[in-house]
Structures are given as structure tokens and as C-alpha cells.
Amino acid sequence: MIRFRSVHKAFDVPVLQGVSFEVEEGEMFAIFGPSGTGKSVLLKTTIGLIALDHGNVAVDGDWVYGSGKAALAGVRRKVGYVFQNSALFDSLNVWENVEMGIAEEVLARLPGRERTRKIWEALELVNLEPRDILRKIPAELSGGMRKRVGIARAIVGRPKILLWDEPTTGLDPVNTAAVERLIARLSSELNVTSIVVTHDIEGGLLMCDRVAMLEGGRLRFIGAPDAFRSSEDPVVRAFADRAAAEAALDQMEIT
């Protein structure tokens, strides 16, 4: 279970203002919201990538903030993080990038053959042909392939929790649908808890068990996808309608 407790964060202006909610074990959870409302910041607090002003986050009962380096390292070992723009290491090839997803202490005592098998398997799970890409560097891959390698890196260590930061941003509709299917399949096959930060409302509503909406750094909505669709909150309605209209416009521009 992941528990956000009164999370506050300000940069020059307040970004998160007392966000509290819980994500149950095995749940697929989507976070929506207009740009700049702190969705990605909130996701990063799950593994302590951003210092908080106030509040805390607990992963499987372990507090992320204030519990020391060892506790934080323990939390990070349980979590696979898929970054918005993949964040692959430019100077490393696909093999080395995916290998980085295996914890150092595990890597140190993993026989070479087993290491190869894990990396191979992770790439196959994201529908990539390892033989074709293992020696390529990120600059030689398409956007969709980079995204998949980023996902392979996040799942190769078999985490209990997967965090997805706008996994479909920058992808065309075909790749968007493919990545969404992949997220749903991996979450169920690997039996993980998933939090997906996304602008793709329809995709999020279809994939996830529950959704939340952030607005102005506060939680505006939390509940089942059907409840979101039928919400009478004018802010939620306006956001959902605008997001649907933008998605339709994007679709028209592409076709």
C-alpha cells in the first residue's frame, strides 16, 4: 500500500498543498489534472526524489522521508519508475540501460547467464526483439522503442510497485494504445501496484481501478472511473470535457 499523508511542496509557488490519499496493494491508480498541478512532483515523492516541505509518504509501511538512507534504498528497491521521456542513459546501450534496473547487490551475485536471461525477458515482455536492439544506444531508437526500453529497465528488477509518469506523452495514437495495453498487461502479469500519471483521461479511465484528479495542488476527486465520468463537480466536468476535446483535436490533426 502507498500512503500519501498531507504532502506539501512549494517551489517558487505552492505546488502540492496537503495531498492525502492511499493506493491499495495490487491496485491500478491514475492521477489526472491540468499541467502544473503537481502530478509528476507527487509521483516523485513516492521514492523521495524531491524534498518535501511537509507531510510524508509511506510505501508498504516504510516512510520515505525522515527514515534514513537505508530505508529509502529499501523503498526504491520495491519500486520501478517509468520516466516521462524515458530518461535512458545516453552513453549506455540498451543492454547496459536495462541492466541498471537490477539492484547493485543483486547484480553482484547474479551469474552472467542469469543476468542475460533477466534482461532478455524484460525486453521481450515489452514486445521488443532483444537481438535487434541490445547493442544500440538510445539515440538510435524511435520514441516508442525508447519508451519500451525505459519500461523494461523499470520492470527488470521485478518491483512490487510501478510508477508511470505520463507514459504516453509524445507518442502517436497507435503507440499510445500499444503502451496503454502494455501497462495494463504488465500490471496484471507482474501483479504489481501501479500509479499512472497521465493526460490521457480515456486511457486512464479504461485501465485503472480508481482515479484521482489534482487541481491547484489539492485533491479534487478520488474514486472509481464511473464516478469520475458521472461526476457533477463542475471543475471535474470542465477538465474532463476539455481533455476529451483536446484528444479529439489531436486525433483530427494526426489523421
Place this chain on the structure above:
Amino acid sequence: MSATSTTSQSGIPLIGRPLAAIGRTSALVAEHAGQLGLLLARSVRALVGLQVSFRSILNQIYIMGAQSLPIVLVTAVLAGIVTSQQGGYQFQGSVPLYILGSVVTSSVVLELGPVLTAIVLVGRVGARITAELGTMKVSEQIDAFEALGRDPVAILAAPRILAGIIVLPVLVAVANLVGVTAGMVAARLTLGLGYESFLYGARLFWHNWDMFYSMTKAVTFGLAIPLISIHMGLRTSGGASGVGRTTTASVMFMTLTILILDAFFPPLLLQ
């Protein structure tokens, strides 16, 4: 006098503006100094704890050292020739010309060798490190290291800092040797000063301490360049334009630091 003429738009009295600027600058300097200290401490801990890849250190030594050698050599040759020519112009007819050997050797070893090599490395290595790490920062690669349980300081900072400390003295030693040799050849070709006379002059005022002084400068600059460039790279924000802005600021920061540190050396080590 009206209120608007005595206060700025921010409400600070005009007379207080310089004080506010000094306060802001002091806070910024303290912030940088604190972060640089922390970065150095974390890097030392990573090196002492053997968390740094040997391959990575060798790679950085190659990038900083071997790849910088041609430009360092060209700079040293030109510095030696110019010093020799200017000295010759000033000394001819007034001071025995063999003194030129001492002037060229001291100028190159004490000042030009270490400082010019460091300035060349600021542009060739420091700017590259800031741009590289800045790009990694804005593309979330630094966050990715943390998320994957890896220490970005051990992977990115420590090998570069150690390589800088190793490489700079070697490059400075080469620059000193090449600079003095170039000055000696230039004196022979343009002023007719024989090699023996040049070397006699060089030995006449030579102190072994001068080489220690030169190497101490090299080690100090070799620490300062990667440390500042890494620190600035890791502070980058704001996408591609942020990388450009930070790289420019980093080059200015490194150049100024080299020159300020250089100014501290004579009173500390040449008294």
C-alpha cells in the same frame, strides 16, 4: 522629497539597494560554497568507499588528458615563444640576454603553464562536463540514477574529480617543458641566444620549489574545474536553454575561480 524617489518598486529604500544586492550575492556565494563542499565530501566518500568504477576513471583521464593534449601543447608553445620574444625585446642592449632563460622558465613554470592549461581545460573539459550533466539533469537521467538506487555522485562526479586531479599536473608538467623548450628555440632563432646560455640563465635563478609551486597550482585547478562544472551541471533546470545558460555561467565561474585562486598563490607560497 517624494516617497517614490526614495524607495524602489520592491519597497526597498534606494539607499538600501546596494546592501540588498550584497546580501543576495553573499547568500548565493554561501549557497554555492555549501553545495560545493557537500559535493566534494560525497565524492571523497565514494572514492574512499571504493564505489567508483576504475574503468570510468580511466575513461575520464583519457577524455580530459589525452584528448586535451594537442590544444595544451599548442597553447604552451605559443606562450613560450611570446614570452621569449617580449623578454628579448625588453632586455636587448640593457640586461645580459642569458637572463631570458630565467624569465621564460619562471614565467612558464610559475604562471603561464598552470594558468593557461587550466583555462584551456575550462573551455574544453569544464564546459563539456556542465553541458553533459546539465542535459542529464533536465532529461531526468540524474533522477533515474537515484530511482534505480545508484549514487549519481559516485557514478558521475567522483571519477571526473579524481581524473582532474591526476590529469592537470601531468598536462601542466608537459606544458611547462614544451613552453620552456619553445621559448629556448625562439630565443635561438630570433635573438641568437645559444641553448647553453639560455639554460645557464634558467639554472641561475631556478628553485626546486618552483616546480612544487607549479604542481600545487595544477592540483588545485584540477580539483576546481571538475568540481565547479559538475556542481553547475547538477543545478541545471529549464530545458535546453537552461543548459546553455548554466554552461555559460559555469565557464565564467570556473575562469574567475582559477584567476582568484591564482592570485592567492604568491602570498601563500612564494614568500
